[in-house]
Amino acid sequence: MLERRKFDITRYNILIVIMTVIFSIIMVRIFFLQVVEGQEYKERSNNKSIREIPDAAPRGKIVDVKGNVLAASTQGYMLVYNQTDDSDKVFFTTMSKVFKILDESGESQQDDFELKIDPYKFEFRSDDEETRKALEIKFKRDRGLNEPIEKSIKSKNKDISGDELKSLVNKELLKISPEDTFKKLVKQYKIGSDYSLEQQRRFMIVKDTLKMQSFSGYKPATVAGNISRETAFKFLQMLNDLPGIDVTTQPLRSYPNGDLGSNFIGYISKISSDYERYTEKGYDVSSDYVGQAGIEGALEDRLKGSKGGKIVKLNKNGRIIEELGEREAYPGQTVQLTIDKDVQKAAETSLENTLASLRADPYRMRGSNTSNATRGTAVAVDVNTGAIVAMAQVPRYDPNLFALPGRLSSEQYNEYFSPDLEQFGRNYIQSRGITANYPGESEEDVLNTLFPIDKSIKNNTTIRKDVYDIYPKPFYNYATQSLIPPGSTFKPMTAIAGLETGVITPYFTMEDKGYFYQGSKKVTFDTDGPQGVVNLITAIQKSSNPYFMTVAEKLRNAFGDDILAKYAWKFGLGISPDSKVKPATGIEIPENFGQVYNTVSNKNTYASIYLLKTMEVLKGGQDDYGHEVVTLDLYDNGSDSAEVKNIKNNIKTLIKNSIKEGKTAFDKSKYSELFSELVKADPNNKKEVSDSQMDNLLNVVYSITISDANAQLKVPANVENAAIGQGLNQFTPLQIANYAATIANGGTRYKLHLVDQYLNAEGKVIEKVKPEIIEKTGVKAETIAAVKQGMNAVNERGTAAQVFSGFPITTAGKTGTAQSLGNQEQVGRTDYAEYIGFAPLDKPQIAVCVVLFDGGQGGFGAATVARDIYDAYYSVK
Template structure:
């Protein structure tokens, strides 16, 4: 057969063409796959290292000024040492960092170190987490976030669910992963990260040196997807050090020196209670700030106080700079720039001069009290915490707000929080501190925390350890915890806790002017009513043990006295009687018990339950808000109190009448749901039955009148039977019908006790002298006194006076806001003010000790309120010293509230008020007495001299 040459030739030409095209396209597709998939991440990274970059320019944060323009917080240009990861800098990272760290050490410059794993060879464990958290919930969250951000979670998932990824797990499984994640120690985390960065086997480095390298590498990784993002190695360099690194740049790939605005607090810890601080954005808040346009890898935000409350106003608007960079990532030149717009200036109502003296006087007064130690019935050696509020009597403007001890906000902005400071502030060694506290004060010999039997029979070492575990127990919310303890009795000072705005304390006798105004306005007394101080106040209740302090300490009496004298000498008996008269006027019912609350609410001492009034003084920073004793709120308080007592009765097989065990004990408290799934379900089932029982008991305790016994007993027996049947452990105890009946009787007795005590007029007696269920902040107390002496106007308290645009000069002033006007009889107010004048000036006045020779007529009330009636002495604590005052008498301008924890007597806080008054009225005092000796020098003159010296130094440097 003859082949068709034409056909073969055609077939051959097309075949070759298609094969060639197939090869070409396959090559193109393969190359595209390689470039986009295989090399995608590398090219993406290289794209961030091009010669041209757009860089955000940080806006200077707005200033915070005092009322006179003195600076509390500002932004300064800081020399910052940066590291940018490029191909070249990555290859020479170790040698570069060796040189950098050597120079930093030589110049005594601390690197920015916010890495949450610390190493301390002197402690166990040597490697530990170091999170900046003041409570356990935050600490737990920080630990989880830290581990997840760094991929440690994969270890927990691999252990629990081999072969699965996070996306394959349900909610319950993810919770188990979190629990497993929390078990991974700091040392194991550190080793995983060192392994990841190929540092684990670098034996030429010590562990501390490896960690130092890791700090930089970790920072690079955490912002690796943000493009041109150098990381900060050191902040606030001196000119000398900055110039040194500029010279060394050719030998240090990736290292550069830049100027950036940095938050600066020129007065150190002055005003830290209201200023707060700025710091890097926490990982759990990243989404919130990303939505607002923040760069979460590098931006700082306000974390507390005004810095946090006014973040949106202070932050300013970022600028943009287009730059050319070299292969080392350093800027060569600017191609174009949009200037950043600075944040707005906040001008405060605070007077820096008064603030300085308030803090200095608090510190000095506490130091004197610590040195004084025990005097008569108080031991003030632990007077280590205090608060003071000074406010304009007529506007709600706060002139000084102090919480001691404070802290220096600069340690956060500079990133130079040392390991020692971090431990002191966020992770104190409570085991060591607690033992030292217990032993140095000889607390093992005082019953209270220990029973009398334990004091008498236990060895000294056992007593110390038992007290340690009761006063500073291990935190059981942390699984497997053997080191983290809690200070449940608030023994040690907490610098980040604002004692002026958060502390809820019983006010003691400084509440008595409120009782006086209620009695006068309700007509149960007049300014001239005489009440005889007749030892113990048992007119209505023979078992009530209340008496005046003069009877308790001297067996004496104040005799027949009116309201003025009662305030001067702080006679408890007089105010018990006022409360009793109000109780009688209200028909010896809840109405009579609520008279004090009715007036207290008008003065801002709590809010009426169910009124929908916002519980706040109006201050712009975070606060607590306390409540006055009132009948409605007392229902919950009494129910909880008597449930706690009942728990003890039922554990021991007793009741409130029979102290001898007469039935098998039972535990009605819920248990932690832990163990296997089966064990957890079993515990959960029992807990549900316990909750049903306790809720039913509380419901009965809250009723206006007690239900009949024949109604209560069967109901409680049924609930007890349900509880017993739900638990194999309880069923094994074989409770008899008699046991269950006696349990129900014990419950019935406790219900009766709770109701009878709740409706007793004795609650009003306790409240009338500022004890019992009254708890307020120093802010609330200052505002109450201002309202009383300024004519009945209660203003919103505020720290900010105006907001100023630093570029245009536009100023927005904050006007005083009237919250409530109270129509007070002028005669009654004058009678109270006269009593407070005597209290501050007369020899018998309880607030007069510190004011001898003070030339401005004023009024004051001191107080002493119990911290813990049963355990106070055994805890090494004593009563709060409280002080409330105003000046001058006839036309009040300034109001003061001082609280010293473990200060003993309110009169001991008087020197703080006097020191601030001296500064406030300095010119007037000198006009009356040019030779007057002030406690503290004129802070205005001191600040003027400091400014002059600073200017001179600046000129010399130029």
Template sequence: MKKKKKFNRYNILSIIMLAIFLALGAKLYYLQVLKGDYYKAQAETINSAKLVTVAAPRGLITDKNGIKLATETLGYNLTYTSTTDTTKDNKQLFTTLQKVFKILDDNKEVQTDNFALKINPYRFEFPSNDAKGNQTLLLRFLKDRNLQLTILKAKFEGKKEEELNPSEKTALNNELLKLTPEQIYNKLLDKYKVKSGLASLNINATPDVIRRYLIIEDGISMNFFSDYKSINVATNMKLNTSLIFEQSLSDLQGFKVENQPMREYPYGQLASSVLGYISKINSADKSKYAEKGYDTSVDYVGTSGIEAAMEGNLKGVNGEKDINDDSVAIIKNTAHNKKAVPGKNVQLTLDANMQYATENALSTQMKTLQAAGTSGGDLDVSNATRAAAVAIDINTGGLLALVSLPGYNPNDFSTTQGLTEAQSQKYFNPDYEKMAKADGISSLTDYMFPIDKSIKGNTTLRKDKFDYYPKYLYNYATMSLIPSGSTFKPMTAIAGLEAGVINADSTYDDEGGYDMGGEDKIGGPNWNPFTTDGRNGIVNVVSAIRKSSNPFFMNVGQKLREKFGDDVLAKYAWMFGLGANPNSTSPGTGIEISENFGQVYNTVSQKNLSASQYLLSIEQDLTNGVSSSDGSKFPPIDLYDRDEDTNIVSDGKKLSEIKTQIKNYIRDSVKNGTFSKKNYVGLFKQLIAADPTYKKQKFTDVNINTVVTEVYYQSVQTGHGSLSLPYNMFIASIGQGMDNFTPLQMANYIATLANGGTRYKVHLVDNIKDSNGKLISQTKPVVIDKANMSAETRSLVMQGMNGVTGAGGGTDGTAYAALGDFPIPTGGKTGTAQFTESSIQNKIGRGDYAWYVGYAPADNPKIAISVVIFDGGYGADAAKVARGMYESYFKNDPRMKEYQNHYDIKLKRIK
């Protein structure tokens, strides 16, 4: 009989270990054999994460009351992501695209088209109206697509572009610019094998169809080396279309429907002059924005207005998403996903309702003037197509309304579908020749819209020499420097009163003209190109403002000049923000968006301005080869700066240096009256010898002497000779000459006068909050300057301005017809300023600027305004716009109730 084995600790441990190994083996068998394929796929999915950018929503832009002027809406976008170079084998892609395009067409959706190369006719359309800037963008377009490689191989021994010297780089660029749009188009078709890809499809490959496929291939090529970024095929699709695509994605390899935030401007054109617009990052700026952390393949940036000025706040922080999360993997990889953080919200000082009322009143008045054709029976207002208006809180500097017309719809720029051909031409590429023909002025085409000869080799691009047509993206409220006309007279009154050359009892007999300096000066005794409406008789400072007496204020200007010199008027005007000391480094109103800053007459600025103006005139006449003094002709000479000038050297001197030296000489001749014929002759001979353009031309000594004589006539005899005339001070006193300001500056000047002399920094931004409503910053009023103005001076000037509207009694004020019966008393000043000399204005269909500036209420001002209508006739015409602005601002004032009932005023309220 056998003995039974006893279980001890050793046996038990062995059994446990055996069980463990059996379990491990079974698990390994399960994982590696039974589920091996599954876990292999999962591992590959996790380890091959393809991250795509999740665009962050931009911050909101609201008015002072929280009305949303720029917001975000959810857009349904169709995107394509490629992980292979499709130019090697695009048969499958084109088959898929055929299905995609059919769904888009069946549902009336538009393919995204930001491709700058257009057909029918072949051309490039870039988002810029600067010809030289467009040339830079064109070169970037060509080089991004490596079209320079063939040229480098054929003409530069296969060197890389960075290995070329400056002269060779210029030569390379010139060769690239010789390519026609049609040649470039065909090169890209070959590069991407578009026609061979389409050959296998049973479709009618029209030029428009071919280009649709080219757009996709180009987008893939441009993104291929950017971590396989997706490209937009269609944006902002309808929900129904997005659902159709969602159901079809299994047959559309590489395509996805993505929800992306889209910028939306709910009120269209409203406040476009303030908001600006956003756009895709152009190729020239990609490196700059990439350094700031932008994803240049998907991000939009502010291009103008508040969108641009507050870009750093409005731009959120992009997130990231693994594209494998949308795959059929059972377990999704979320390790790399990062949520997008929305941008900060910007609240403006703007009142959306007042902005709307101002835009409406201005637009209505422009249409009225155009329909009338003339104003006052003598001024042409048929081209009253541009205007601006500003309203400002006089106690803070906050802007309540800022209007520039014509405006534009920022929504045109906020989607990646791209501008239509009509929009692109309207905003960036106006065909002046075609427009002139349509308007019946084709006989003046070469005079009004000459070929822009500052662009070397240009034979087609024209410029609007007399600013005849409106520029939709130009902010006339902050950028237009125009003569202020009689609206400047209150400033002359302040200077005269504060300087002591006049007082409340000073009078002048206004006979309707003013002696500008005698027969040997401008035009003889009593010569005055700026006549008043007949004789005003005896006037003092108050009645002179009310009646707008030119002779009275010219006399004040003469008194100021005789006692204090030519710069005294400017010293007072600078305190009110009308210009600034020429030594000032960064003059401006302080507004956040782009602005120009005009200047009042002073000797230093007048010299600089005249030097620039006469140099420009000389450059143009020399390029045309015609003397302005006697009409004599000579071989054309080019003084314009060209990119290639730095690479052309003669006798150790660069062509660019020779041109610069000649132009500096011309400026000095205008400023100081200096002139050395010997030096000029020598420099022009150097220029002719250095510039290869003149190799086949024969310049005689007679030709060169004619050129030098022309330079002398314009720079010294005309330019420098005009600087010492008392005429400059006389016309500056009535807001003409070099007195050129923006409507924004004019509103700020009136605000400073109305509040007693405190000039505030102008601002549009009230506060900034994060996306959760937490306050980040609050704008507080900032004092820039305090004007030296006594209470008596302010009182006298405002008495005169109150009389203009009838608020001070009487009915003979120049704005009484427009504002005399308004229930809230206001003060103001009309102005009519010449664009240029009357004979030219009449020839080209340009008229006077119609100005109105004012404040309200007259007895305790709260706001100041300025209005200007280009080619708008008399200032009284602009004053009618002020009425609409005041109706909106004072809508809740008890004094307005009876007025609104009487006139049946129904103001549209924006909610």
């Protein structure tokens, strides 16, 4: 027993000794670090020669389904300036030598400085004027131009609130011209007046970069990026004569195929919004580039990688003499797309050639003028997975222009972000002789109609709007954003609804006489003419409007106005307004989502349209019938008080409810009460309104909202027009492609996707994107078979037969022609040319949708693009 206790005590003592030794070592080390070496570390922390130099991570690659590189990170040489007290003393001398060497070597200074000269102007990368104004305010605030203005305002009004001060300062900042801004910065950066304007700006770029980057810690200023190997070695040999200058390497974004697929790939650009969000994520908002649009923007978090950095010691000339520590950068993920580069290229080339052909011979199709056929899009989908095989468009842009500062010229900037719509509009009007469509009006009057001054921008007298969507927009994704009427490509959908409900069979026959009665109104189809006796197959083949309007009539009589929509929703052509599901095809990049005609959406659309109509009439003081009415301005006004805003909103809500619900919602006493409150509370509407004037006012509002708008909600023509792809029906080309794919595979609607898989930097798969079914439509096989038979007849002997004559693969399709605008001829536009189809007929693999803006009829141009896509996909020789 005693021996056991002695053993325990001994073991305990040993443990105490060990712990004492450990704590002693720790205390000695702490003393050594804090006392012996503490001063050295303190000096290091305060020593300007100790810097952390960030190391950018290579951006992840974007590749096609076969591994072909669409976006890559390459290594390039970069010339930088490290700021030290010594190098700053000879900054201007050094940089003058640097600029001379760059110029002699054919290199360009890195230049993403938004303030330009010759002429003085700002170039902010946005096509929205209000966004450009916000960026201009930020530019001037970041450089301290707000400080003297704030000081002046505060000296005159010490009790001014923060919000009011900010508002007043922003107004004053916008008054500072680009030229005055430049002069202020010349003074701020102490740039001598003996230098030329161009030299001053070159110095300013470097000085400004250093200032902006100082907000987020030290970072060398890039003087020139992606310089050649020869130029890099030239500078390396001269470093002793160039204090602060150094040569390093950097990862650069490149797009080896130029503009191919730019509409879905996107581009990278300097951060210009959401600064706080990016800062929270660890970005340096003064210099970091991020993905913009497309895959680059949508998958920024996967592509960006992880930054690295080095703790270095610099000598007095700003060059690294010692590395004290390093955090390695890690590349972003590789994104492998479902896109086939070869099919994509074929689609883009075909679009370009077809549109050029339409412009060259604009009157080849009866009833069309295709001289403005400048835009088009084509989508190809794997019908068995929902994978996007190609998404092509005209126009496009080269993302390489944005990958490195300074590549985008002023001319390109104007084309992309600030087009001269006045000059474009005049050329457009003159070349097409559009003034003849406006008797008695001058070219200036027509210009102001087609491209009016944007009055939503305060004090604007020059910036115009493209209200009729005439100007080609390279950064607009026409496949995912454009909402267009589907035209006759919708007729297979009407056929499916008719067959599934049993209102028709494939053998239902009628005579197409070239017209259809909508109530007592005879609607004649001059372009198509009489098609004779047709059944379902030949009606699809010949695109018979009277046949499918008759189907719609039967559907409405048997099941009501929403029956067509209930079937269209199954195929992704819209979504029920009552649905809790987000309307989307599932694609990874931003998209719009269109809607088929249905009673709820129709009410909402009419309520919005006729609210504006009512507001216009009241402001103008006269309705369409010449009846005069007391003038009232219901438009929002910046000077409106909270009370006035509330009254206006209540009136607008009342108008919209009257349009939607009809007579029961038209409360005369409530209207009278609100109008009376408005003229008393609103200085801009201050007036006496007599009882007779009030009665007249209510009668005019009733006429617009009830007699006109609400009455139109119930007419059979709404469903009948929808059945042939007109009216309220509007979808993106992407939706229409998915609808075609759903027919092709027998009725299964897949989630569309651009991404096939994600890989790490070593090429190992991180995540594979699997096909995902959104809905099984449940449509009977015999229904699909009948519709496919009709669509095959379109290509074999119908409206697309000429294009597909002799094609070695059996295909199916449907052409479409849809009005772009109600007054399209007057404004110089013409119909959309559309085509949907799939191949091969027996076991479809790929479905397509092609839309040519102002392309005329779908049987020629649009079908030609589809055929060329099949050629590339199936390697047809």
